[in-house]
Amino acid sequence: MEPVSLTTELLLMLYERKDVKRRSFLYMHYQRLFAQHYSMGFLVELINQDLGKALVSARDIKYIRANMHRWKSELISQDVKNMDGEQRTQTDAGDDQDLTTPQTG
Numbered sequence: 684m685e686p687v688s689l690t691t692e693l694l695l696m697l698y699e700r701k702d703v704k705r706r707s708f709l710y711m712h713y714q715r716l717f718a719q720h721y722s723m724g725f726l727v728e729l730i731n732q733d734l735g736k737a738l739v740s741a742r743d744i745k746y747i748r749a750n751m752h753r754w755k756s757e758l759i760s761q762d763v764k765n766m767d768g769e770q771r772t773q774t775d776a777g778d779d780q781d782l783t784t785p786q787t788g
Contacts (some may be wrong), residue, residue: 698738707754710747717751
């Protein structure tokens with residue numbers, strides 16, 4: 684039997700508790716499957732097989748499909764903010780003069 688990943692354990696725990704964020708986490712974890720435009724029943728079967736329990740329903744898939752475009756745009760905007768912050772840090776660090784070598788000119 685394969686070891687269960689930390690993400691899978693988190694998803695199982697969220698579904699067992701019926702947490703309100705469970706579907707968004709499910710989408711984030713299985714984004715590649717949702718991008719393939721599989722049928723609802725096939726997605727339910729694939730995901731439940733991967734989780735090892737029949738927790739996900741067609742209703743979950745329908746909800747995720749209705750909201751995934753919003754979640755995807757939120758993820759993209761967060762990535763852009765993170766990249767912008769990293770670029771600023773690199774730019775700020777790149778502007779500093781090297782004080783260990785003598786400056787000419």
